Amino acid sequence: MTAPAPAPAPAAASTAAKAKSAPQKAMEKLGLVRDIDLALHLPHRYEDETRITPIGALRDNEPAQVEGVVVDCQVEMRGRRQLLVRLKDESGSLLLRFLHFYPSQQKQMSAATRLRVRGEARIGFFGREMVHPVVKVVDDTTPLAQSLTPVYPASAQLPQAYLRKAVASGLARADLREILPHGVVPPGLPSLKDALNYLHHPPPSAQLAALEDHSHPAWQRLKFEELLAQQLSQLRAQRERALLVAPALRGQPGGLHERLLGVLPFQLTAAQQRVCEEIAQDLARPQPMHRLLQGDVGSGKTVVAALAAAVAIGAGWQCALMAPTEILAEQHFRKLIGWLEPLGLKIAWITGSVKGKARQAMLDAAASGEAQLVVGTHAVIEDKVRFAKLGLAIIDEQHRFGVAQRLALRQKLKAMDLEPHMLMMSATPIPRTLAMTYFADLDVSTIDELPPGRSPIVTKVFTDSKRDDVIDKIRMAVADGAQVYWVCPLVEESEAIDLRNATETHEELSATLAGTSVGLLHGRMSPADKAAVMAQFSSGQMSVLVATTVIEVGVDVPNASLMVIEHAERFGLAQLHQLRGRVGRGAKASVCVLIYTPPLSDTGKSRLKAMAETTDGFEIARRDLDIRGPGEFMGSRQSGAELLRFADLQEDAPLLVAARALAPQLLDRAPDAAHRQVTRWLGTKAEFLKA
Template structure:
């Protein structure tokens, strides 16, 4: 076969090109919207004599001395002088042979860096520099510094962004009068943000309050609102089976068989879900409630409605432990009523797996419970009418979409109920989940005792272990949570195996178990069974127990290196105790010194047990993008806007979105494509 000619052969991509692709800088508009982190002022020269220590300045002068010195380590020392009569030492600890020529005596240099005091006078360590002549012009605007990576130099990225900004289609898409009057045109705003004039007020650029920033935020919020409204309208045109609860049917039989009564909040959200299921449009509802609020029984009642109407239900959970927890509860509630429940996870193999697959495909299994194995290609349902996804934020968007496509009849969509024990503040729910109906269980079942949370430095570890010994002697059960399984060379953290050995020594004659993500499923199940049954006194575990573990007798939890955990994760872990009538305690052990964020997190945990208040503080600490990052499986929907600070812009975007869709549908589609590209597909999940 003849070789490809140089003209037709595809050139291998350079490291910077690969880095840009990895950062999602694929289109001209992506480059235009890749905004600077900060700016450097290269528009003025500061005479060396007037430069002050601690300032970052740009100076220019002739090289009067250039030498390599071997003082401790090999370094290049260069001295420049200017007309002010002062000189400045440039110190390079890393350099190439070519630098000696560029930085040779007699060369005119323009250098920029932080001025420091040194033994040999004032100096800059590793300044940026370039050779110039007396006529080399100064920059006319501030120099942007972009988010980048090690293999993507700023100079390369600046050229790429400038080219993308020139080529990008930035015409005004919105009809006259629809943009708030104080905001500049989009191209003008972007040109300003990439190349602000020297007199620009840096504080308004850094805190994103400048009108140019406000225009971008408005555009982004509008695209986000439009995409969600489009998804909502598209969903309203879809058809789903109308699943109505029959009088005296399975739903009522389950209610009568439950060993407890529903709370008012459970009854309310149950009715909301039942009304959705009865409609011929697919339900798209988020059921949220604090840890232990009783979401599982509400899901079971929804499943009963679907099954009673002759359809199947699938329940997907992120971990085998959580899936098994659901399986045990639902089997206990539903099998006595004559229902068949199938169990499908990665650990179910061979003939047992095939039996479950056949039961789902034939319709014999009215309810299928499992992990992500439920959405594998080989899994078929005869009539899937309701899909329930627990801890929905733990699943990627593609996984949620795959579950929705399991209905054999493409003319119909299954109803979708998503559950989350990570409460979402109302502002976020209204914005990120504008295409969802949200039901909230805002009260806990009766009999739950408040959890007391105590915060101790790691120096009190011995006292905490003694407390465990005392509590175990009284018949209590204890969780000890560690963030790592094995030793790490980079993090000075106690690991789970070490702690297990330590507690085993402190509790001779008592069973101390170990549970972590790398254990085979059988060993995990055995450990949980012993702890649930009361034979095991202490369970040392990683965050594999974060959700789904329900042992009412466990009344003490220790979370080691609590400063390493996120606030919502700490709250989820704490929710593993306080599930019975016994007073429960959660001990947060931290290793100092704590960062301000770490202090805020631990203070919030000590001050409140309310999951919604925890979520509000988490939003304050982390900001909306990070808080909701998993909504898009790692890709944030909002890069620039802040839902709290930019509430007026959000309201304006929310008002404009339906008008734009109704009267200017082409402009609306172009706006979504410009800002979201393929991410708009995520909103369908």
């Protein structure tokens, strides 16, 4: 037996790494590592090099390929050095203009040379010309391409010629044998191998429109395969989780859950009661709950979380609540203290700003079990944080946390060979098609009803030329006893983006609104200063609060009825909706003013139009999905790795429904095929779904 080769020494390994060419590194950056990766790297457009257009038949501003003989080639000074080449065929002549060129190119295109040239024709007063066309030296026997030439998504370090050769090699080597059993693929679709070969090298007769809008049967086959792999991965993760063991947490008659219901200063809505029951049923089972609680801004998710925590704590277990920002975590902390401390509960507060002895006291309380509820930011999942008996983990604004962070919270109970129940909350409602794909492994509870007493919010959109008029409206609102938010997107000047910063706006409003208390809140302030400012605003001592997006979620001041969002075009749609949700929390009619700086991009117009037309979070989410696509909409659920590359959740809903129905059958009857399907399409990305 031959001994294995020794591992390269560090110096040798370093040399090998340096030996990689720029195109190789660029390919790795694009994820083009396996043969199947290359085979699935599809063109985003095509060029037709299968036919020759007579020079005399060229059309203005249309791409074409011509062939002719060079009759003149010279460098001229026309403001700058230019290489001018006159090409002629039997139908006419064409000027080739090169503004950047090398001496070798001039030599290559000398008189009497036959050239095949592809570019966009321009027809003007001085005749036909092409600027910087693609040029190839040919002779009478040089064959034409037999298929359309693919143009692949690439980068500056990755020339198309290099990428085409690499993709062709990967396509030839990739194992494209049929994995799926007979009858699984919808009728009328080609084999995977035929579909990929067609998409990489379409015949000249191919319908370009069907290729470009992805409606061609070859595209449909790829979309179906991808959706099926994604559904299989989700279902497999769900079944694996069902085999895990979690503590069965049941509320007792007259226990903490019922006592909390008895002291709440309001009645639960019917929607809140429904989702509380769904969560309680999950907690009572010995399998880990994996539930998403979604509800629009202000729908009352925090009290549902508190009641779930009461069930866990009443059953003798601890609960952890993790929020993405300190301000949001503190809002939860204050509400939960108000509801739970009078019932005799001990609540620990763990964030990055809690230091020294105070922090150690909180850590000890969590580790001993003295603290039945631990509230905090991502600091809750640090290694030093230990729990005696963690039974329920609640993650607010779950899309703001990465996969690794959510997995770390699940590990807190591993010493007992148990999994904690997980309740994830989101104020960004998930459209149905998105829930069927990215959240297929989750149970979803939806609060689709706002508590009584919430006032409607009117949204108005103005250009920044109306800024002074808006400030006049603020003056009138303050005189009428209202409180106002003014939101700025940046804290300090950026040379790249010319935006007013929060500090300048605070100074301007303080001077303009003389006699009015104007506060400032931003992310660089100390926690103590933030808390002091919020306390003043919440108590009504402060009339106007200039803030950055630190107030996006969790801030609850019922008397605030006017919000101004400056440079609204810089915000995402979901973020604008979250910010708007800070007003309309009391009985007073509320207004949200969006100020933008023209000109607006198409995306900016779509966002502001959606905000002006609807306050329905589910409709906002649907439009946001249309504007941004699923990858960005989902934030960090996939840690930046978008699981759907080809399928479109809106257009391909029928394929999604078919894949969803087939996934359990395939997993039951052909588990090996299901495993190979997931590996082929998702590789290691499937692991992300387990979080």
